Amino acid sequence: MTEMRRYDVIVIGGAAAGLSGATALARSRRSVLVVDGGQPRNAPSDGVHNYLGHDGLPPALLLARGREEFIGYGGEIRTGAVSSVTRLPDDGFAVALGDGSVVEAARILVATGVADELPDVAGLAGRWGVDVLHCPYCHGWEMRDRAIGVLATMPLAVHQAMLWRQLSKDVIVFSHTQPGLDLGGLDVEVVDGLVTAVETRDGHLSGVRLADGGTVARDVLVVSPVMHARAGFLSGLGLEPEIQEMDGHVIGTQIPAGPTGATGVPGVWAAGNVANLMETVVGAAAAGVRAAVAINADLAMSGR
Structure with a gap:
């Protein structure tokens, strides 16, 4: 099954970074699809902390509120995993999902977080x-x-x-x-x-x-988990996680990205733990918004 719907932005990952970025884009009247596998890293925790105004809020409730806000601005959410992202001839992207469907977008925001190796x-x-x-x-x-x-x-x-x-x-x-x-x-x-x-x-x-x-x-x-970026689906774009070390010891991998989340692949941004292993929930949310602002400006400058 192939679905030819073209979005302005597809956000891969629907936790704090992804939903925050997606909502900022939707508020700018961009067509946005969030694809989320439903496995937030902080799911076992009792509450989110150091997030002003939300201290102690259960992670699931934070995400439920975020989803409701995003949908209220016209955003769409699909549950599932992304298997690959490929470049299209017009410089857009085709995103293949685990169920065999394909959706397209002009820009991509990756916010899939990390997997902890304990x-x-x-x-x-x-x-x-x-x-x-x-x-x-x-x-x-x-x-x-x-x-x-x-x-x-x-x-x-x-x-x-x-x-x-x-x-x-x-x-x-x-x-x-x-x-x-x-x-x-x-x-x-x-x-x-x-x-x-x-x-x-x-x-x-x-x-x-x-x-x-x-x-x-x-x-x-x-404990000190080794944190691995959930980004294998980006390999077709030549975008691979880089090893991060501390005092000569590997602490994990992350997608290299600049201050706004721009990666080495034009049109692809990354935010949250997938691009910064040390990011907290509030930091991930802020990174998602910064990336969204950059993506919206990039689309505007391209005449979209």
Whole structure:
């Protein structure tokens, strides 16, 4: 099945960055289609934080409100995955969806976020976003004064320990795959040895199990996921994610983009975590709007 509808802009990804950009474009009377796979990264979280006026709002409710606003300005949403994006002879783009349909657009905004590759520790993935966490700004206040563990899989664990130590006096670093960490005099206990599993009790994280069979009681475990840009569908345009490092360790991949989200492929912009691994929800929303402003201006200058 081929659908020849031509939009001004197709936004791939319908979370904070995508919906914010799409809404700004729709308010400029652009025809906009959002294609969303329905897998927002922050879905397991109880609430969105550091987003002025929306603090504590459940992620699903934030997106539901955003969708309603976008549709109210004439926008369209389709649920599904994008399999490929190709350039058309007139410099527009054909976007192939997983159901076999194809839609076209003059411009593309990619806001598909990242997929988190978690440490290989039994039981950890099931607690991700609940009491296995990574961001003190997203979750720290809610976990204040609790028993916090930091799982060291890269030197970034030292930085994490410093930040989480501001929120609780009970912080332990598990050296795991980073023995000999230098905590620089930080008043934090270090437990050596590999971590093999996390344990739960009554639906909550209760402890961390070590390879020697010992268990250390913890309420929260902080980890460093490797964040991979969800952007394989862009390979046909020659647009590939680039590896990002910190202190010589790979922390993830992202699509290279400029301040407005413009990529190296004319007509394609990227916003949110897919182009900036460290972006928070409010930052992703702002990036989506910045990209939308640039896209609208580009369309206007091209006579559209």
